[in-house]
Amino acid sequence: MIIHHPILGPRDAQEFVYLGDASLIDRPDGMTAGVEEFHDYLYQRTNPAGEHQELWYHEQGDRSWLVVTRNTVTHEITKVELARDVARARGRTK
């Protein structure tokens, strides 16, 4: 698989480490969220067959975190964004 890095251009997926579903960006607030919310955040996955947003880390490159939109049935990658931008768009400040 080739991941089209927003800054570095086309890079082989071998250079990256895979973390998982991009919902991991949305960590609950540790001061207000309860056990149930953290349980669901850490352990439960939607695991779709089809389009999936996921976190890849460019370990063998510029060490950026990316949000890759990829089809889990065909492995086709349709969108690659910096995770930083995605998190900010979702209201995270850092």
Place this chain on the structure above:
Amino acid sequence: MRYSGFRVIAEALTGHKGWKPVWRDPTPQAEYDYIIIGGGGHGLATAYYLAKEFKQSRIAVLEKGYLGGGNVGRNTTIIRSNYLLDGNEPFYEFSLKLWEGLEQDFNYNAMVSQRGIINLIHTDAQRDAATRRGNAMIMHGADARLLSRDEVRQMYPWLNFDNARFPIKGALMQPRGGTVRHDAVAWGYARGADQRGVDLIQNCEVTGMRIENGRIKGVETTRGYIGAKKVGVAVAGSSSKVMAHAGMRLPIESHVLQAFVSEGLKPLIDGVMTFGAGHFYVSQSDKGGLVFGGDIDGYNSYAQRGNLPVIEDVAEGGMALMPAIGRVRLLRTWGGIMDMSMDGSPFIDKTHVEGLYFNGGWCYGGFKATPASGWCFAHLMAKDEPHKTATAYRLDRFRKGLMIDEKGQGAQPNLH
């Protein structure tokens, strides 16, 4: 029809005209007592044991494609019970004992071959861990032996013992481990279930579940609605898709695991060998091909095919361990979809819907578990309480802090 040596001779003398189809092709009835979703190894074993051991009737198995067309036909056929943790070892030892009597039990040649499995050791720390695991196995009634470097050398003199990074220092052996003809397991269970009146319904995909007042009423399928008192789901690889029909999210990711077969060779490896440090394991089939594999690809996938980096990685592992295979040609590769759970261990449990039961999360260890998984799932569905070897496989174990994490990797499915 019972199979026997006499039967083979009699058929040989009469032109093989007496063989009949091994199972029926029934049309679905309007309602059953038990519906098992998934006509793979685990689903067929569940139906077989429900009928045979728990004396239940009016059972159907619904299969989207054809019987045994999923992971039971795509694995590397290894059986073993070399686990460490209390939640796992009694279950897998129960499974190995069932394997040992399986062919007599269902009157079908599954080519169960207890040729022994060894896990190679390269460091003192690994030897300590292997000793501990071997002792845990023995305490649970399984068998284990710690092999010295010389004993391993006697078995496989052509291994690369002096690899600079991973020199071979010994191995943990389970002599009762081995291999089984994987397709024959599905066929044997299917035939045994069919003989006991189970309807095996193929080309029948479940497209929805009818749930009223928290109770399962039946399933919508591509062959119409089928009612059921109890529904069991055994569709590892697609668990999240099917359980979504009941509104459930699972602690599971689907990942692709590749496997490989080389061209046929003269006898080289008489047992099963794992080279964990190099992410490689291998056995030799009765046809002579080396059957081997390594890690999962590591990203969510439902594609049943992997990518080249893992093929390269596995080939490198093989070459590091066995330089002699350098000129062996690869015959074919394929991929299967694994339910990778959050602690690397499976689930056999009830759900929040009354009458709906779940079996899945087998990671890449589902094949060896087939008989015990079927038995324990049938036990749970028939008696509404877990079998004594499967009490730890609960869906709520993460909420309660009761993970069964053999590798200690935490909630990162692609590392188990």
